[in-house]
Amino acid sequence: MTILEIFNYLGQLFNSVELKGNGECQISAPAKIETARRGEVTFVANEKYLKFLSSTEASLIIVHHSVTVDEFLHKSSFLKVNDPYSAFVFLLQKFAKPRTIAPKGIAPTASIGQGVTIGEGVSIGASAVIGDQCSIGRNCVIGSHTVLLHDVIVGDDTTIFPSVTCYDGTVIGKRVVIHSGSVIGADGFGFAPQKDGSYVKIPQMGIVEIGDDVEIGANSTIDRATMGSTIIGNGVKIDNLVQIAHNCSIGDHTVIASQAGISGSVTIGRNCVIAGQAGLAGHLELADRTQVAAQAGVSKSFMQPGMALRGYPAQPMRDQLKHEAMLRNLGTMKEKLDRLEAEMKTLKM
Amino acid sequence: MTILEIFNYLGQLFNSVELKGNGECQISAPAKIETARRGEVTFVANEKYLKFLSSTEASLIIVHHSVTVDEFLHKSSFLKVNDPYSAFVFLLQKFAKPRTIAPKGIAPTASIGQGVTIGEGVSIGASAVIGDQCSIGRNCVIGSHTVLLHDVIVGDDTTIFPSVTCYDGTVIGKRVVIHSGSVIGADGFGFAPQKDGSYVKIPQMGIVEIGDDVEIGANSTIDRATMGSTIIGNGVKIDNLVQIAHNCSIGDHTVIASQAGISGSVTIGRNCVIAGQAGLAGHLELADRTQVAAQAGVSKSFMQPGMALRGYPAQPMRDQLKHEAMLRNLGTMKEKLDRLEAEMKTLKM
């Protein structure tokens, strides 16, 4: 792809793209600015990377309109845009090598149950197991060794990587991506304590419903509801090793980072961000656009939209930062207290 | 099932079940009280849900004997019991749809090793791998893609969902349930540091022994012992993404919630509860009926039965709550200190 072709491609997606320098040069790959070589394209979205403009070998650099580039035009061309990061992301999609998760068609070693519906253009990998009465939409890719128990519904254009397990009744939307090792729809963790100290299992009769455009990382677990559905909204992005317990409802476009744990019957609003290793206690609710910091422990509901929470037990960011400052100040408090005590002794003498 | 049939069924299990209202109506499904419709059964175990009695459409509601229901009899029938929650749990079992994890018999694509013993009524799913000298008890279900390495023993009536891995020598009791993606008996994390900074692997020669009536969630890991056995007692319930390291011993009927981590050589007593994301340091012991709060970090043994632990490092609940109250009070302390300082200045003038 030449620089001019990239210019034209981005021009279709973004307003006011400007080319500075030579447009003829062939671009072979994207790269980080620190390691980019001749023939590669990179970007600067964060001011602290501007220092690399003089040293990088990149032939093309995507920058913000405000960046002065004239002194580097002897070695690099530039595309100036309003949002260099997004422009680079869309460019990456152009360079992404095609990945084969499973060859087109149904592998001869795949096991297809009775009453299964399979749309056009579907790929089903080696040894995959599709249970009775499953329905697989058009252009889906089901990786090798993935197991769908019976009555699973998969929407069009969804990709399930190898070795995913979906329990019976799971409903998956369109354009969903599920990475390897994740388990969708296993039984919620519900046991009724008996007088003798043992437990009786509470049947988990519900399902998991996953919306459109969801991405779920590797080795995450989303449990089925006791009754009704555990709900993952449209556009939700879930990282690796995340736990979502039974009866949760996650609002559209909410992001949950790795190793976060959402206890049972939690309701999370839209456009929230739950950072890594955060934990939410059961039966609570978070309003839209709530942000939970890494390792925070949320023990109650926060119903006002847009709050940032932090700490254990989690509280609003401002209160928590004040609290942490106070903690850092403990030594000074102690010194002051000791001095006052000494002065008091003197006074009383 | 009619209300009268439900009345008879619960009457066999619980004392003093009382029917108020019409017993003829057909009940098709259980439901939550907020969403229940005509022909469905629900329950109230917690007082704060009593407010839904007037609005719910449920045809049958299970309540405690103390609840006054006369004003609702025009639209709902009631079963009065001593423990509405348990009654409902047993009723759920009646309504649970049968789930097929693997059809009866041995799938033709399953791989069965040499010297394997398989009891009557066993189901082994597609592509499952049963290693040499394994023994599978009566009526077991082994999901598709589950792998048992050699010399694994599985007790009667045990269900292993798809894509579980049990390493060689694992011993599993009766009526155990293991959910997808869990790995039982992988090598403990043991390496001897060498003078040059590298590590030599310590052979992990032991096994994992799992008692009867245990349930293990999805994607959990239980490591084999270095020597001897990692022991999971009878009736233990383990949630998803839980780590149990080598040489641990978990007492009967202990419950471990999601993402909790138990370090090596820990001994946990009977009837304990370890909440989500809690962590236990290595080589410590917890007495029977210990309760560890979510995200707590337990750094030493607690040998007195029945303690509740919380915080990092974890301490008895009462001490920790006092400590947390003191922390919340830091601002007041600081103000008081500043005021005293000012007064001291005045006095000294």
Add this chain to the structure above:
Amino acid sequence: MTILEIFNYLGQLFNSVELKGNGECQISAPAKIETARRGEVTFVANEKYLKFLSSTEASLIIVHHSVTVDEFLHKSSFLKVNDPYSAFVFLLQKFAKPRTIAPKGIAPTASIGQGVTIGEGVSIGASAVIGDQCSIGRNCVIGSHTVLLHDVIVGDDTTIFPSVTCYDGTVIGKRVVIHSGSVIGADGFGFAPQKDGSYVKIPQMGIVEIGDDVEIGANSTIDRATMGSTIIGNGVKIDNLVQIAHNCSIGDHTVIASQAGISGSVTIGRNCVIAGQAGLAGHLELADRTQVAAQAGVSKSFMQPGMALRGYPAQPMRDQLKHEAMLRNLGTMKEKLDRLEAEMKTLKM
């Protein structure tokens, strides 16, 4: 194996091994000192286990040169060494039973892609899937149900247990061990937020590169880089359920314990230890030999080699322990403050 043979074996590996007592006795197995029986070998590396010397039935005990053993020679023989722990570890390797992960050769149910290179002496288990253009080194063992997508390179003498997934392009070194359920090379968690609150996926075009002599536990996840490589250095040891995000670089011989989470673009030096459930925020750097305590939350870089970090946010051990002591002292501070306040009142009267 006789005691004399063990003496000779250890004599080849360690300096100055000394035999006290009878060398003829047959040794059948290693055991813990508390449970060892006649005919078994055990060791004492930690002084607090010396008390078992009088009660243990072990026929052979490995101890440090400084231990006085004469009074126990009537029942046990002793091997005195400089490092009893290491000596016992090497002895364990002698007693380890052979484990069969997959029989020699390629299982007939394995699926081998086009253009695959397979070295001599390789075992590939039932239903394993080796994608196009993969290269498997000599004497590798690929467990049943393991899936390698296309273009994966596996070095000589590497063992991959059942049900591991390696995404396309993953490069694995020599003598590596990967336990069941781990997912190597899944897409990094990268999404560009759009104005309407939705996210656009950032293509993850890089790979994962794993050095030689690495061991990775069960159900861990290591994500591919956005561009370039996520790097796991030589000799790195990773426990179960660990998350390593995209673009990380882990230095040689670093150890990462269970459920730790390393966020994106983190660089960890050589010979570090990251304890269980610790979390590292994104884009930070830790110098060589850094030690991070369990459950710590590291929020910034620490560039001085050899530091021990603890707490949330993590700080150097000495500061953190001082801080924790101060916290424990809060009650005393409060009492002192209240007393001073009362005294002040008296003074002002």
